[in-house]
Each structure stands twice: as C-alpha cells, then as structure tokens.
Amino acid sequence: MLQILEITFRGEAMEKFILSARDLVIKFRLRGKVLTAIRGVSLDIYEGESLAIVGESGSGKSVFTKSFMGLLDKNGWIDSGSIIYGGMDLAKFKEERDWLKIRGKEIAMVFQEPMTALNPLKTIGKQVKEAVELHQGLRGKEAKEEVIKILDDVGIRDPERRYNQYPHEFSGGMRQRVVIAIAIACRPKILICDEPTTALDVTIQAQILNLLKDLKEKYKLTTIYITHDLGVVANVADRVAVMYAGDIIEIGKTEEIFYNGQHPYTWALLSSLPQLGKKGEPLYTIQGTPPNLFQEIKGDAFAPRNPKALEIDFIHSPPYFQVSPTHKAKTWLLDPRAPHVEPPEAIKKMRKRWKEI
Amino acid sequence: MFNYIIKRFFQSLITLMVVITIVFALLRLMPEEGYFGEGYEKLDEQQREAILTQMGLRDPLHKQLLDFYKQLLRGDLGKSIIYRPKVDISIILNDKIPYSLRFGLSAMALSLLIGLPLGILMALNHRGFWDKLGTAYIVFINAVPAAIYYLFIQVYVTGIFKIPMLYSESNPLSWILPTISMSLGSTASYAMWMRRYMLDEMNKDYVKLAKAKGLSGPRIMLSHVLRNAFVPMVQYLPSAILYTIAGSIYIESLYSIPGMGGLLVTAIQRQDNTLVQALVLIYSSIGIFGLFLGDILMALLDPRIKLSKKAGAR
Structure with missing residues (x-):
C-alpha cells in the first residue's frame, strides 16, 4: 500500500508521504440532522514538510486534522475514505485503544487556547512529565531532567523553578510554550498546530511561530498549521491547502498560492488581506455566507458567493486542474473551454510579481 | 499559606463576635418572663425586679455584654431556666x-x-x-x-x-x-x-x-x-x-x-x-x-x- 502511495507526482526527487487522506468524508449528527463537514478530501502530506491549511471558520480545517487523531466530537464520524499512516488506515480505527498508539506518540497537537488547555491544579512540570513518561518511557529523576530540558527547549527560562509552578503563574505566551512542550515531549512525527497563535497578542505570535520553526528542525517534525491568518502561512509554510466548505479547493507551494492563485475563493481570500488593499479604499470583503452543510452542495461550493461564477459552477463540481506539478486547483476557470475571467486587481499585481520571479 | 490561614481565622473570629453581639442584643428584646421559670404569675413586681437584678439583667447594657463575653470565655454557657431549671446548659448538651x-x-x-x-x-x-x-x-x-x-x-x-x-x-x-x-x-x-x-x-x-x-x-x-x-x-x-x-x-x-x-x-x-x-x-x-x-x-x-x-x- 505504501509503495503505491510513494509514487511521485511531483516530478521531482521521490519524497515520502507520511500521511495520506483519500476521499475522506466526515459527518456529524446535529439535532437529528446529518451534516457533512468534510466532503471527500484527498491530501498527501510529505515527510518533513510544513503544510498550512487555511480557510474561514467552519470550513472544516480543524475537523479534518482532528480526524487524524481520533479526536472528533462524539457526534461525528468518518463516513468513508481512508487515512493512511505508517501502513495503517486510521479511518478504520474504532476503539480508543487503537488511537492510543497514534495520539502523542505519532501525531501530537498544539491547541488554540493556551489559557484553558492546561489543568489548573497540576504543576506544569507534572503535566509535561505525563507525556515524557508515557512516550519516552522515562521514570523518576530521568523523567524530570528530560522535562526540564524540554522546558528549556521551548524557551522557558529558569525551568527548574518553573517546573513546580502552576499554570496560573504563567502568561498566555508562556502557557502556549508549555502546551508546545507537552506536544514535543511526546516525540511525535507529525505536529498539528491548531491556530497556535490566534489567542496571543501580536508580539508573542512571532515568537511562538519562530519557536515552532526551530523545534521542527530540531526534532525533525512534519508540521501542519491550521490557520485563517495568511500572515502565519507566509511565515511558516512550505505548502498551502485552501479549504472551503469541507473541501480543499486549491493546493500548492506557498509562493504558487500567494502569487499565482487560481481559484476565485483563493483570490477573494487574498484580496481581503490588508497588505494587498489600496490605501484610501475600503478593504475587500467576501459577500454572503458559507453554504449550509446540512444540504448537498451542487457544483462549486463557492459559486453562490462568487459574482463572476460561470453557469457550470452551479451544476457540476469541478475536478482538480493541474497548474504546475506541485499546484492544482478545483475551478472550471482552468478548463480550456472556460471563458477568460479577469482576476481582481490585487491578484493581477501579485501575478506580475510572480512572472518577474 | 500560613498568612492566608491566619487572615481567614481572624475574619472568622470577627464574624463570630458580630454574631454573638447580635444574639445578645436580640435576646434583651425578648419578653422578660423567659427568665423566671415556673410560678412567674405568683411573683409580684418587686420579687421579679429582685430576680432580674440578681441575674445581672438590670446592669447597664455594655456591662452585661462584657460579662457575657467573660462567661463565654470560661466556657460557661449559663443555666437553663425553664427546660430543665437550674441545670447547666453544657450538661443538657x-x-x-x-x-x-x-x-x-x-x-x-x-x-x-x-x-x-x-x-x-x-x-x-x-x-x-x-x-x-x-x-x-x-x-x-x-x-x-x-x-x-x-x-x-x-x-x-x-x-x-x-x-x-x-x-x-x-x-x-x-x-x-x-x-x-x-x-x-x-x-x-x-x-x-x-x-x-x-x-x-x-x-x-x-x-x-x-x-x-x-x-x-x-x-x-x-x-x-x-x-x-x-x-x-x-x-x-x-x-x-x-x-x-x-x-x-x-x-x-x-x-x-x-x-x-x-x-x-x-x-x-x-x-x-x-x-x-x-x-x-x-x-x-x-x-x-x-x-x-x-x-x-x-x-x-x-x-x-x-x-x-x-x-x-x-
């Protein structure tokens, strides 16, 4: 199975996939109705890369990655598709016991809310130690030394003293470092960062991102960032996947998405970046609301909010069109038969810069 | 931690003193027959006054309060009057x-x-x-x-x-x-x-x-x-x-x-x-x-x- 997945379609040197999701469908039961949160997503994650998944709230980016660790809420389930990791299909896991082999040890997660993510009644040392004991098999003094080393690694000064302190004695940024320390202490292969900087103030955000970048090198991690902050993406990601209404509508190298985005939703997302707006003009906003996931979506999910949508966008859902060996997008605009649609001003400017590079 | 306990202790003590004082004050507002026990009707005005004075209930209020505190500090809760006449309340309890x-x-x-x-x-x-x-x-x-x-x-x-x-x-x-x-x-x-x-x-x-x-x-x-x-x-x-x-x-x-x-x-x-x-x-x-x-x-x-x-x- 793994051999098949290792077939390169990047056209470059063969790189190994560490995790492959295939046609993943995730559903939730809510108030007696069934909602399809993830609509047949396929994604290959290369070993050692840093991938960012962007999209607005409710686009399913968080649910998608939570399914890699069996952390879906009780009312959610994987309806079909597969998640191949280390020769196992995680989508087939049913029991908690199976997931214990994956959680922490193979895939770890850094959460969004550092203020509440730690147990307020346990010292941070103990909370990191739990992970060290569980996944590194160390005990007693050795475990404590390892914890202190990790705390030092994540940039907590005076770790011996901090070891015995409680979460309320730490600021938000420092707590996020502790949360990261817990994830690192598990010695995972994949680190999922679910909006790691959203709850932090701007000066701290940059510090945390730099820390995550350093740790990725040091511990040879594959990192997945979930974010709606495109600034974060530009800073940390090798590749970007754009999610909309439970599907990845465009994926490519970070430069390709920023300078040569193809999907109208990617355009809209980029146009609403303040950095790309014109001074004195109101900032671009995307009209309308995301589609209702309780109903089946026909055609391109973004079409109703896209003023320049084609007729076919409302009827047939577009397949992936390859833009470059590393870049593909799900939009009919890339079909040879499609009429020419002018991208917004901001995108045109970016494309000009792209050509210059 | 130690400071916290001390602080909390003195807070409780003050609360307790406030309660004692209020209870003391309320009881002085009660009808006085509660201090006489059986045969209240047979006593005339002078005998009643004599009993009350003997119990210290005709002293000025602040002296009564002080006496009450002193009595409490000795662990003496007083004697029952009607329920079991002249028996120490601590014995009843x-x-x-x-x-x-x-x-x-x-x-x-x-x-x-x-x-x-x-x-x-x-x-x-x-x-x-x-x-x-x-x-x-x-x-x-x-x-x-x-x-x-x-x-x-x-x-x-x-x-x-x-x-x-x-x-x-x-x-x-x-x-x-x-x-x-x-x-x-x-x-x-x-x-x-x-x-x-x-x-x-x-x-x-x-x-x-x-x-x-x-x-x-x-x-x-x-x-x-x-x-x-x-x-x-x-x-x-x-x-x-x-x-x-x-x-x-x-x-x-x-x-x-x-x-x-x-x-x-x-x-x-x-x-x-x-x-x-x-x-x-x-x-x-x-x-x-x-x-x-x-x-x-x-x-x-x-x-x-x-x-x-x-x-x-x-």
Missing part, C-alpha cells in the same frame, strides 16, 4: 449531642459512600441508563416531602423485616433505619453535585489536551477529572460534618431518639431565653468554623487560592 453525632456521622458516611460513587457513575454514563436512574432518584428525593418517605420507611420496612419501630439503646438493629432515612437526602445531593462537577471538568479544554497527548480514558478520569471535581466538593464537607451535631428534628422525633433535633424549637416555644441564646451561638459558630475549615481545605487543594499574596504571572 452533653446528654444529647452524642446521639445526634452518632446518627449524623454514620448517615453522612453512608451518603458519601453511596452518593459520590453514584455521581461519578452518572457522569461517566452521561445520558445513559445509570444517569437517568440516578436523576430519577435525585428528583424523587427533592420533589417528595421528606416526611412522606420517612414515614413510609418506618411503617413498612419495620413491618417487613421485623425491626423495632422505635430506637432503643440496647438493640443496634433499631439504629439502622434512622441512619438510612437520614442519609437519603444527602446521598441525593452529593450525587447531584459530584455528577455536575465531573461533567464540568470533563468538558474542559485540558481534558482534550490530555487526550491528545495520548493518556488513556481511565487515566484522564483518575488523575485529572476526578481530582479537580473533588475540589469544589471538599469545601462543604467540614460544614456538613459539623452540622450533624444539630441532629434531625424529624427523624429523631419519629424514632424517639433523645438527640439534639428539636431542642431549639422546644427552647423557643417555652421561652427558655438562656438556652435559646446558647443554641443559636453554637449553631452559628459551627457554621462559621465549618466555612473556615472548608476554605482552608480548598486552599490546600487549589493552588490558585492565595488571597494573602498576589500571584505573579509572568
């Missing part, structure tokens, strides 16, 4: 408290032993069969007047199991039913609060993190959820233990147990002023002391509580 304590404490142990595990089971089985069964029990206990099921138990269970209907010192079999009846209500409330605190904790973010780091479900429950859910419970335990001294009016009269239950009511009805004064003081100091102990236990268990020093977050 000594006779009664052991009964109430025996039944109160064993009922409490029983309800903790059943109520806490029931609450935990209900939380783990959230919305399942056990949760529903437990909720039905809690609703029943809270909705039906206690007198009804107390009577029911006394009348039917004694009949079925041939257990004596009334309490007797020599027959331990007769102690069972009062204990069980007394524990029914507190079992329900322990289960209710335990379930609620457990569910509160189970939905917190740190449980998600504990799960994501690979801890097994039982381990998360034991070392994270259960411990944290106990903390708010612990605050009320000292008060609950201390209040068993007060006894249960209904159960004690139902099974004729010679305990504290009903003593306050009787004292008030018969206008035994000194006895009322002593009982109100005891009950309120129990309350204050219980809260004091609860707060200290909380502070020991929850590192966030350190009122004496501002916790420095960096």
Whole structure:
C-alpha cells in the first residue's frame, strides 16, 4: 500500500508521504440532522514538510486534522475514505485503544487556547512529565531532567523553578510554550498546530511561530498549521491547502498560492488581506455566507458567493486542474473551454510579481 | 499559606463576635418572663425586679455584654431556666449531642459512600441508563416531602423485616433505619453535585489536551477529572460534618431518639431565653468554623487560592 502511495507526482526527487487522506468524508449528527463537514478530501502530506491549511471558520480545517487523531466530537464520524499512516488506515480505527498508539506518540497537537488547555491544579512540570513518561518511557529523576530540558527547549527560562509552578503563574505566551512542550515531549512525527497563535497578542505570535520553526528542525517534525491568518502561512509554510466548505479547493507551494492563485475563493481570500488593499479604499470583503452543510452542495461550493461564477459552477463540481506539478486547483476557470475571467486587481499585481520571479 | 490561614481565622473570629453581639442584643428584646421559670404569675413586681437584678439583667447594657463575653470565655454557657431549671446548659448538651453525632456521622458516611460513587457513575454514563436512574432518584428525593418517605420507611420496612419501630439503646438493629432515612437526602445531593462537577471538568479544554497527548480514558478520569471535581466538593464537607451535631428534628422525633433535633424549637416555644441564646451561638459558630475549615481545605487543594499574596504571572 505504501509503495503505491510513494509514487511521485511531483516530478521531482521521490519524497515520502507520511500521511495520506483519500476521499475522506466526515459527518456529524446535529439535532437529528446529518451534516457533512468534510466532503471527500484527498491530501498527501510529505515527510518533513510544513503544510498550512487555511480557510474561514467552519470550513472544516480543524475537523479534518482532528480526524487524524481520533479526536472528533462524539457526534461525528468518518463516513468513508481512508487515512493512511505508517501502513495503517486510521479511518478504520474504532476503539480508543487503537488511537492510543497514534495520539502523542505519532501525531501530537498544539491547541488554540493556551489559557484553558492546561489543568489548573497540576504543576506544569507534572503535566509535561505525563507525556515524557508515557512516550519516552522515562521514570523518576530521568523523567524530570528530560522535562526540564524540554522546558528549556521551548524557551522557558529558569525551568527548574518553573517546573513546580502552576499554570496560573504563567502568561498566555508562556502557557502556549508549555502546551508546545507537552506536544514535543511526546516525540511525535507529525505536529498539528491548531491556530497556535490566534489567542496571543501580536508580539508573542512571532515568537511562538519562530519557536515552532526551530523545534521542527530540531526534532525533525512534519508540521501542519491550521490557520485563517495568511500572515502565519507566509511565515511558516512550505505548502498551502485552501479549504472551503469541507473541501480543499486549491493546493500548492506557498509562493504558487500567494502569487499565482487560481481559484476565485483563493483570490477573494487574498484580496481581503490588508497588505494587498489600496490605501484610501475600503478593504475587500467576501459577500454572503458559507453554504449550509446540512444540504448537498451542487457544483462549486463557492459559486453562490462568487459574482463572476460561470453557469457550470452551479451544476457540476469541478475536478482538480493541474497548474504546475506541485499546484492544482478545483475551478472550471482552468478548463480550456472556460471563458477568460479577469482576476481582481490585487491578484493581477501579485501575478506580475510572480512572472518577474 | 500560613498568612492566608491566619487572615481567614481572624475574619472568622470577627464574624463570630458580630454574631454573638447580635444574639445578645436580640435576646434583651425578648419578653422578660423567659427568665423566671415556673410560678412567674405568683411573683409580684418587686420579687421579679429582685430576680432580674440578681441575674445581672438590670446592669447597664455594655456591662452585661462584657460579662457575657467573660462567661463565654470560661466556657460557661449559663443555666437553663425553664427546660430543665437550674441545670447547666453544657450538661443538657452533653446528654444529647452524642446521639445526634452518632446518627449524623454514620448517615453522612453512608451518603458519601453511596452518593459520590453514584455521581461519578452518572457522569461517566452521561445520558445513559445509570444517569437517568440516578436523576430519577435525585428528583424523587427533592420533589417528595421528606416526611412522606420517612414515614413510609418506618411503617413498612419495620413491618417487613421485623425491626423495632422505635430506637432503643440496647438493640443496634433499631439504629439502622434512622441512619438510612437520614442519609437519603444527602446521598441525593452529593450525587447531584459530584455528577455536575465531573461533567464540568470533563468538558474542559485540558481534558482534550490530555487526550491528545495520548493518556488513556481511565487515566484522564483518575488523575485529572476526578481530582479537580473533588475540589469544589471538599469545601462543604467540614460544614456538613459539623452540622450533624444539630441532629434531625424529624427523624429523631419519629424514632424517639433523645438527640439534639428539636431542642431549639422546644427552647423557643417555652421561652427558655438562656438556652435559646446558647443554641443559636453554637449553631452559628459551627457554621462559621465549618466555612473556615472548608476554605482552608480548598486552599490546600487549589493552588490558585492565595488571597494573602498576589500571584505573579509572568
């Protein structure tokens, strides 16, 4: 199975996939109705890369990655598709016991809310130690030394003293470092960062991102960032996947998405970046609301909010069109038969810069 | 920590003094016949004045208050006037408290032993069969007047199991039913609060993190959820233990147990002023002391509580 997945379609040197999701469908039961949160997503994650998944709230980016660790809420389930990791299909896991082999040890997660993510009644040392004991098999003094080393690694000064302190004695940024320390202490292969900087103030955000970048090198991690902050993406990601209404509508190298985005939703997302707006003009906003996931979506999910949508966008859902060996997008605009649609001003400017590079 | 305890202790002391003073003041407003006992009608005005003066009740108020405090400091609660004339109140209490304590404490142990595990089971089985069964029990206990099921138990269970209907010192079999009846209500409330605190904790973010780091479900429950859910419970335990001294009016009269239950009511009805004064003081100091102990236990268990020093977050 793994051999098949290792077939390169990047056209470059063969790189190994560490995790492959295939046609993943995730559903939730809510108030007696069934909602399809993830609509047949396929994604290959290369070993050692840093991938960012962007999209607005409710686009399913968080649910998608939570399914890699069996952390879906009780009312959610994987309806079909597969998640191949280390020769196992995680989508087939049913029991908690199976997931214990994956959680922490193979895939770890850094959460969004550092203020509440730690147990307020346990010292941070103990909370990191739990992970060290569980996944590194160390005990007693050795475990404590390892914890202190990790705390030092994540940039907590005076770790011996901090070891015995409680979460309320730490600021938000420092707590996020502790949360990261817990994830690192598990010695995972994949680190999922679910909006790691959203709850932090701007000066701290940059510090945390730099820390995550350093740790990725040091511990040879594959990192997945979930974010709606495109600034974060530009800073940390090798590749970007754009999610909309439970599907990845465009994926490519970070430069390709920023300078040569193809999907109208990617355009809209980029146009609403303040950095790309014109001074004195109101900032671009995307009209309308995301589609209702309780109903089946026909055609391109973004079409109703896209003023320049084609007729076919409302009827047939577009397949992936390859833009470059590393870049593909799900939009009919890339079909040879499609009429020419002018991208917004901001995108045109970016494309000009792209050509210059 | 030490500073916190000292501070909390002096706060309790001040509260207690305020209570003593208020009780003292209220009792001076009561009709004076409560100080005379039997044969009040036969006394003429002068004899009455003589008795009151002899008891110190014609002294200026501030002197009376001071005397009262001095008396309390010596551990002297005064003498009963009407209930058991000229008997030291401490002797009356000594006779009664052991009964109430025996039944109160064993009922409490029983309800903790059943109520806490029931609450935990209900939380783990959230919305399942056990949760529903437990909720039905809690609703029943809270909705039906206690007198009804107390009577029911006394009348039917004694009949079925041939257990004596009334309490007797020599027959331990007769102690069972009062204990069980007394524990029914507190079992329900322990289960209710335990379930609620457990569910509160189970939905917190740190449980998600504990799960994501690979801890097994039982381990998360034991070392994270259960411990944290106990903390708010612990605050009320000292008060609950201390209040068993007060006894249960209904159960004690139902099974004729010679305990504290009903003593306050009787004292008030018969206008035994000194006895009322002593009982109100005891009950309120129990309350204050219980809260004091609860707060200290909380502070020991929850590192966030350190009122004496501002916790420095960096």
